């Protein structure tokens with residue numbers, strides 16, 4: 001804890017209390033191992049239970065790449081919460097509380113919410129999870145800027161960062177085809193994607209991910225999944241979030257993963273890349 005206090009420089013951030021609450025939520029598991037593991041920089045290939053605790057992973061990737069889909073599947077497999085900051089923002093929006101108006105305006109322009117607000121939302125979510133006995137996490141959508149990554153490093157230890165990748169024209173089609181069930185919250189996709197690979201890259205095909213009949217009449221489109229806003233989100237991703245790849249590559253934590261297609265092709269390959277293929281087999285056998 002003392003080591004983390006030394007690392008924190010609240011003056012660099014508009015609200016030191018937002019960082020303090022994030023630190024409170026995340027302090028327990030990893031504080032003591034932060035410095036030694038940062039020095040060793042030898043985190044790949046990943047372990048599903050580093051030092052006997054639950055994983056603390058981050059998913060990076062452009063809008064529409066499928067961070068939510070794969071992070072959510074892995075969270076079930078590893079019994080850790082999948083925490084998507086975009087979902088936290090959407091919960092605020094649907095609450096119609098005092099913050100929702102401000103966030104709606106930012107979201108509809110494809111812009112990022114301030115670090116202070118996003119860290120407060122994340123802290124609140126972690127606190128609620130802790131009260132329910134959750135430990136470990138797969139973060140999706142956080143960090144999204146170098147400053148957020150620095151704050152995260154100041155308060156806890158991240159074991160692994162998975163960077164999901166797809167060509168930009170596929171991402172646009174995927175975002176425009178995305179549909180969400182307004183009742184159960186599950187994501188589907190009506191796009192049927194067939195994109196020729198360029199510069200020696202393989203072709204990419206993805207079948208639509210259709211909803212079951214009980215969701216069909218309740219499908220909605222995210223208000224930020226319009227062509228103009230998706231293009232702006234991609235631009236902002238490249239400007240603000242892409243530098244995170246180098247940040248985590250330098251820490252030896254980045255696992256790059258080019259999605260070969262839809263879920264049926266990509267999921268087994270992702271498990272293989274994460275050394276988790278035998279874990280899924282064991283769970284399926286036990287089920």
Ligand SMILES: Nc1ncnc2c1ncn2[C@@H]1O[C@H](COP(=O)(O)OP(=O)(O)O)[C@@H](O)[C@H]1O
Pocket residue numbers: 062063064085086087089106107110111112113114115118140141142143144145148224233
């Ligand atoms: N870490 C973050 N920092 C700032 N804003 C965020 C963050 N996470 C989510 N948001 C806000 O929530 C919106 C939706 O996030 P998300 O569902 O992760 O979108 P995407 O599909 O673009 O990855 C973002 O466009 C942004 O306005």
